[in-house]
Amino acid sequence: IKAALHEPYLGIFNSWTGTDCCHNWYGVSCDPQSHRVADINLRGESEDPIFERAHRTGFMTGFISPEICKLTRLSSLTIADWKGITGEIPKCITSLPFLRIIDLIGNKLSGEIPADIGRLKRLTVLNVADNQLSGRIPSSFTSLSNLMHLDLRNNKISGPIPSKAGDLSMLSRALLSGNMISGPIPVSICRIYRLADLDLSMNKMSGVIPPCLGKMAVLATLNLDCNMLMGMIPTTLLTSAIGNLNLSRNALEGNIPDVFGLTSYFTVIDLSHNKLKGPIPRSLSAASYIGHLDLSYNHLCGRIPAGAPFDHLEASSFMYNDCLCGKPLRAC
Numbered sequence: 001i002k003a004a005l006h007e008p009y010l011g012i013f014n015s016w017t018g019t020d021c022c023h024n025w026y027g028v029s030c031d032p033q034s035h036r037v038a039d040i041n042l043r044g045e046s047e048d049p050i051f052e053r054a055h056r057t058g059f060m061t062g063f064i065s066p067e068i069c070k071l072t073r074l075s076s077l078t079i080a081d082w083k084g085i086t087g088e089i090p091k092c093i094t095s096l097p098f099l100r101i102i103d104l105i106g107n108k109l110s111g112e113i114p115a116d117i118g119r120l121k122r123l124t125v126l127n128v129a130d131n132q133l134s135g136r137i138p139s140s141f142t143s144l145s146n147l148m149h150l151d152l153r154n155n156k157i158s159g160p161i162p163s164k165a166g167d168l169s170m171l172s173r174a175l176l177s178g179n180m181i182s183g184p185i186p187v188s189i190c191r192i193y194r195l196a197d198l199d200l201s202m203n204k205m206s207g208v209i210p211p212c213l214g215k216m217a218v219l220a221t222l223n224l225d226c227n228m229l230m231g232m233i234p235t236t237l238l239t240s241a242i243g244n245l246n247l248s249r250n251a252l253e254g255n256i257p258d259v260f261g262l263t264s265y266f267t268v269i270d271l272s273h274n275k276l277k278g279p280i281p282r283s284l285s286a287a288s289y290i291g292h293l294d295l296s297y298n299h300l301c302g303r304i305p306a307g308a309p310f311d312h313l314e315a316s317s318f319m320y321n322d323c324l325c326g327k328p329l330r331a332c
Helices: 049-054 066-070 091-095 139-143 187-191 211-215 282-286
Strands: 028-030 037-043 060-063 076-080 083-086 101-103 125-127 149-151 173-175 180-183 197-199 204-208 221-223 228-231 244-246 251-255 265-270 275-278 289-294 299-303 323-325
Touching (some): 187 211
Parallel strands (some): 173 197, 244 265, 251 275, 275 299
16 A cells, blocks of 8 residues: 555655554554554645644655555545545445545546445445546445435536435435536435535536425535526525525526515525526515525516615625616616
8 A cells, every 4th residue: 555655745654664553653543452454544634743844735646556455444544635646446445344434535536436336335424526536426326325424526527416316315415516417406315314415516417406405304505506407496495494505507597486584594595697587586575684695697677675685785696687776786
């Protein structure tokens, strides 16, 4: 494993000497009972004294050796934020039955997510963001019944989200932005009771927004911006527990549903760069809180309602519509 990686500045592998890897090897921890390697934790942006003395973050090149798969008791694998590690995720990693955490964020890994990743029944965290991974999300993915945190952001992943994504019953965060994922948003996602954060922005998603997303118990952040979604804004999204809603830069049309009320609490609601028409909903004035509202670049028309939340919003929230008027724009 050490031979495949080259770290020229910090000397983090200098401690990897002798035969007892369980004591004082940087980033290596062992199970106290079995005395087998349980954790590899090598992070290029760390608060460790080695990094502080060097006054720099780490830079490592090389690749992740398939030899890692001989560590049959491995529970967590973190080789993150090194910026220069290339090659593929070793396919044999799916044969490690105790693996709970895979964190490979911030490298230059390429190739595909291993097709049989669904074999890792104990996996709770999969973070491969900020790499150059391509190919599709494997269909076996939906067998990861203990997965809680999924981060695939900023790769080159394409194809659809598996239709059985709703089988990921423990998932609380699904971050998939900045890829080339296409096809519809699977309705089955609405079955994931614990899902609090869903980010599908900056992809090529198409079709309509499933109304059931607005009926999810704990969904608080929904980012669907920069896709090719069409149809109307589901009423449910505006009467839900979602407090951070970004639907901008799609092809949504029709009126903005006039359904806001005392339970409406939005830190962000961004509907800009769509094809919305009609008036600004009067019920927005009844919302308990609207922090940031952006309705610019649509086809809205009519008078901007007076009072909160409109009295603290800038003109930029309303610009480039067909015929909006009133403060903070020109008088009607």
